[in-house]
Amino acid sequence: MRYELYYWPDIQGRGEFIRLALEEAGADYADVARGRGGTAALTKLLEGSSSARPPFAPPMLKAGKLVIAQTANILLYLGQRHRLAPAGEAGRLWANQLQLTIADFLVEIHDTHHPISSSLYYEDQRGEAARRAGFFLKERAPKFLGYFERAVAGNGGKFLAGAKLSYPDLSLFQIVAGMRYAFPRAMARFEKNLPRVKELHDAVAARPRIKAYLASKRRIPFNRQGIFRNYPELDAR
């Protein structure tokens, strides 16, 4: 079966968490919106009022007859199918729990540059963004990152869930990469207290399929349209 991923073509965004899982799984997939006529296909799937189970927003994954939306939900599905999640119920719930905490963190990362509205430009909410980013770097980012450090430690020091790689590890890699891009000065300081998270990031980056993916054109570079944005004025001094 060839999967079809539907996500905005010019940003990593939430789609990247799906791409990383598909790549690590060696799955056959089309990144539909990045192909010819792809954005129209995405819009059609998103607005298709005929669907009995409409998606609210991308990413969406077509898997045969299924159309699945919500990042953590897609990963729940892929994780079981491609051995990217623990086999038992307790482990699967733990992986899902971690992924939902990553999702919460991601919303707070996004809202540092868009604290008022996603429909406004950053430039129209700069003052509020500076204020929110200050609290984010002082309180929230260290709390989330410290939590993942403890979670890796509690699981034996190498992975987040079980004795081998699972999809939240891939997502945590992406969080570290994104935080380094968006907040390089703050992240350098945080990482002094995150030895296990750093090692996990490096171990994911070195996996053959992920390494090949990151070096390919399939990996969209970080940019200022995505969730992680580098605005030096929002970073630590």
Place this chain on the structure above:
Amino acid sequence: MRYELYYWPDIQGRGEFIRLALEEAGADYADVARGRGGTAALTKLLEGSSSARPPFAPPMLKAGKLVIAQTANILLYLGQRHRLAPAGEAGRLWANQLQLTIADFLVEIHDTHHPISSSLYYEDQRGEAARRAGFFLKERAPKFLGYFERAVAGNGGKFLAGAKLSYPDLSLFQIVAGMRYAFPRAMARFEKNLPRVKELHDAVAARPRIKAYLASKRRIPFNRQGIFRNYPELDAR
């Protein structure tokens, strides 16, 4: 098995989505933090560094040896166990997808009064809150609510997922109740276009176990410490 729910004792908050599912299931549970010494027990479970699978934040549900966190994850677990979710995989994924979209909506509802930081009082972010709430009521709330109206319609007009009640229905009931409390003027206008969502709300409220729960002291009233807050200056004019 007696469940133990751990959530802040003075607000409905995210814990309410779990309470509604436990109540509808007729499950045996303790609302631990509302009992004597309960907040200390909650703090202990939350900060228990000994745990190999630490929770990031309440709500947490103890189910035998399992400690499950993240609202949608707890509901995924309870839904399967108590026939509050569709039986098949496609239906279960759909229920989870809906619940995650409700979770996204809830974050945006919360951030109308706390757009800068949860560690500040509302009074210290009133200007930003007014600005964010304006966009929320103009763009986001109608988008989310309209989506759920379409989802109920697409599923036959009575429930969100399948031919009978499932946990996202209980959560959508709570969203409607909360929106009516927090934004009574705006919500009255929205509801003119939400006939099916209104009917679903009423049908949930009339279910015998939910009706008894809502009339009991186990149901904490809405208040200005929770996620849904009534600040008339943030509502529509």
